[in-house]
Amino acid sequence: MQIIQRAIVRSSFAEMAPKASELAHSFYEELFALDPGAKPLFNSDPHRQGQKLLQMIAAAVDLLEQPDQLNQLLQQLGRRHVGYGVRQGHYRLVGLALARSLERVLGERCTAEVRQAWMRFCRLITQQMIAGAAELSAAA
Ligand code: HEM
Numbered sequence: 001m002q003i004i005q006r007a008i009v010r011s012s013f014a015e016m017a018p019k020a021s022e023l024a025h026s027f028y029e030e031l032f033a034l035d036p037g038a039k040p041l042f043n044s045d046p047h048r049q050g051q052k053l054l055q056m057i058a059a060a061v062d063l064l065e066q067p068d069q070l071n072q073l074l075q076q077l078g079r080r081h082v083g084y085g086v087r088q089g090h091y092r093l094v095g096l097a098l099a100r101s102l103e104r105v106l107g108e109r110c111t112a113e114v115r116q117a118w119m120r121f122c123r124l125i126t127q128q129m130i131a132g133a134a135e136l137s138a139a140a
Helices: 003-034 038-039 048-063 069-082 088-109 112-139
Strands: none
Touching: 003 038, 003 088, 003 112, 038 112, 048 069, 069 112, 088 112
16 A cells, blocks of 8 residues: 555544444445345344444554554454355455445545545455455365
């Protein structure tokens, strides 16, 4: 990710802080609308699940300047997702769900630059999660 994109992700995430739970709620709503088959995978309380998602995104934002640690965190997350029944195909629609949620939460402040930076960040997250999951099946 470019320096400028990392800066945009950091500043827009800080800007979204007061609406963080709205972002998490919207993300799952969009994801389930795009992929109804994903919903039955979730067993826990949606509010708590949203908080966990946000905590993970916050941790990833904090590690933007430490790519090795960031990748390690995301690969571990990807390995845990194998246990939740998540497969590679499920990650396909995460970017679109996130883009729609950002638009809902940020409104007109969701500029092309902000959207692009978040799409790049989202790609990085999902690529590392998928890589972590693949290592698990390679070791099996
Ligand atoms: C941007 C990508 C994603 C991130 C950052 C993310 C993050 C998280 C986090 C932090 C948890 C809490 C448990 C843990 O830390 O291991 C979790 C649980 C879970 N995630 Fe994800 N996730 C992502 C994508 C997905 C996708 C695409 C699916 C499936 C469509 C999914 C399905 C689940 C399920 C089923 C659980 C367990 C929920 C439960 O306990 O009922 N995740 N996720």
